[in-house]
Amino acid sequence: MKFIKEQLFFILCLLLIAGIFLLDVVRILPSLSMIGITLLGLFYWFQKKEPIFSPKTKPFLLITLCFWVLLPSYFYSDNLNYFNQKIQIALPFLLLPLAFIKIPVLSRLQYVRLLAFFLVGTFVISLAAFINYLANQESINQLYLESKVMPTLVSHHPTFSMMIVFAIYVSYYLSQEKEKIFIKNEKIAFLVMGLFLLVFIHIFSVRSGLLGLYLLFFIEILKLIFKRKQFKLAIYIGGSLLLIGATTMYFSPTVSNKIANTSADLNAINENKSANNQSLSSRFISYKNALEINLQSNFWIGCGLGDIEDLNNSIFQNKYPDVSKPIIPHNQFLYYFAAIGFIGLCIFTIGFFGPWLLYKAYLDSILFTHLLLSLVYFLVESPLITQIGVAYLLSFLLIGLHQQLAKHS
Numbered sequence: 493m494k495f496i497k498e499q500l501f502f503i504l505c506l507l508l509i510a511g512i513f514l515l516d517v518v519r520i521l522p523s524l525s526m527i528g529i530t531l532l533g534l535f536y537w538f539q540k541k542e543p544i545f546s547p548k549t550k551p552f553l554l555i556t557l558c559f560w561v562l563l564p565s566y567f568y569s570d571n572l573n574y575f576n577q578k579i580q581i582a583l584p585f586l587l588l589p590l591a592f593i594k595i596p597v598l599s600r601l602q603y604v605r606l607l608a609f610f611l612v613g614t615f616v617i618s619l620a621a622f623i624n625y626l627a628n629q630e631s632i633n634q635l636y637l638e639s640k641v642m643p644t645l646v647s648h649h650p651t652f653s654m655m656i657v658f659a660i661y662v663s664y665y666l667s668q669e670k671e672k673i674f675i676k677n678e679k680i681a682f683l684v685m686g687l688f689l690l691v692f693i694h695i696f697s698v699r700s701g702l703l704g705l706y707l708l709f710f711i712e713i714l715k716l717i718f719k720r721k722q723f724k725l726a727i728y729i730g731g732s733l734l735l736i737g738a739t740t741m742y743f744s745p746t747v748s749n750k751i752a753n754t755s756a757d758l759n760a761i762n763e764n765k766s767a768n769n770q771s772l773s774s775r776f777i778s779y780k781n782a783l784e785i786n787l788q789s790n791f792w793i794g795c796g797l798g799d800i801e802d803l804n805n806s807i808f809q810n811k812y813p814d815v816s817k818p819i820i821p822h823n824q825f826l827y828y829f830a831a832i833g834f835i836g837l838c839i840f841t842i843g844f845f846g847p848w849l850l851y852k853a854y855l856d857s858i859l860f861t862h863l864l865l866s867l868v869y870f871l872v873e874s875p876l877i878t879q880i881g882v883a884y885l886l887s888f889l890l891i892g893l894h895q896q897l898a899k900h901s
Contacts, residue, residue: 497532501595502602504528506609508887512655513613515880516647522883526584533591544593551850551893552589555886557843558876559585561836562797569798578797581879584886592890597898604673606891607662607858608682614659615685617645617652618692625695629745636749639757639771641698648880650873653701654865655884656693657708660686661861690733694740697750700872704865709733711864774815775822775872781807782826786833794833804830820877824870827877847889851896859892 504525511522545553559582569575598606621644625632632642646652663686667679693701709729716726741747757772785803789795795803801820808818821827828837845863847853854860866885875881 497535498596498599501529501532502598502606504532505598505606505887505891508883509606509610509613512880512884512887513617513646515883516645519879522879526588526883529595530587530591533587533593533595536594536596537590539594547850548897549593551847551853551897552593552890554843554846554850555589555889556586557839559583561832561839561843565794565796565798565832565836568793569796571798571802573798574801575796575798578877581877581882584882588886588890592894595894597894598891601671601673603891603895604666604669604671608666608673608678610655610888611659611662611666611682611685614655615689618656618689618696620645622692622695625746633745633749636697636746637753639753641696642746644696646880648878649696649698650700650869651875651878651880651884653693653696653698654704654869656689656696657701657704658862658865658888660689660693660705661708662686662858663689665858690736691740694737695744695746697744697746699750699754700869703872704868706733707868708861708864774817774819777808777812777815778804778819778821779823779826782821782823782830785830789830790833792833792835794829794831794836797831800827800831820874822873824874824876827874844889847893851893851899853893853896856892856896859889859896862888862892 508522508525508529511518511525514521543549562579562582566572566575621642625642635641641649644652646655663682666673666682667686669679672678690705693705713726713730716722716729741751754772757770781804784807785795785800789803794800804820805818808815812818821830825837825841828840832840844866848859848863854863862885866889869875869881869885873881875885
């Protein structure tokens, strides 16, 4: 029975990762996987009589703050339909951490197999998108001049770009694994997939993903220089990355078109031109809107989660009527600053990043990388108001912390 429950948890985690990839095809799959993990956790809650407040449970209880901090704004939100939608999306921040507290930790082999599954899934989707690009280069290249990107199975391209960066690091991490995960010579396969993804993310040309990639490599190079004293390896890796980036920039039309689009976008900002169909211009407006909404409502508690979209759209309509598609503040911190105020933002930040400090979780390279990319993601998007953002960010945060708990038990 114990073996069956352990395998069930592993399968549910596999389905959850698969659900992230297939969200646009089988939208219910991530939810079903989360429900399964919650029910399994509930079973263990009845089986194990342990104190809920202990050093081992603190990281998971902190994460639930990301849900609890949203609830008080119900009482000062007028648009309860929007509030209910966002609360439902945030519900996994309450249920999954509580489930992970009691569920036994995955074995080391199961854990690295989950990472390998994620790497392979990201590789397959990226390869399919690349093949489709080769077959439709002219039309897809044009998309990059219109602040769009090539279509992929994961339609939310900012999330997918971060997934690619994470998968690149996973490929390196798995290539260092001493034990066999699946088959012989798999380490070579992992490195080949990582190299392809490194090239592809430049062709994909999503600014947030590239920012995360180069920041991650910069930190890794600093580690090689100052921690490991491997100066030659640091120069080799840094030079190789710059070579790949420069080569794709020179030969890839998507990169050159993205640069042209970004340049036009920046000129529109500098010259106060219309922000309509301009990605960066619209983002800057959304940032200003978030600050304005907070200052016009309440600095400490915000306008209310239910009302942020209506207030944001109202500012767009009144001040920027030429923008046909108003966007919500594309910064998770500013979004919460407007919606739940300074107090709520502080509580959220502690809830999401606080576990990083417990058990010295920052020493785990996978967890460190995931949280670093999450921070970058929060600065350029508001992923936690989307189902895929919550599923991806929360899944690997909890799985990583679960492994850390095993090291300190």
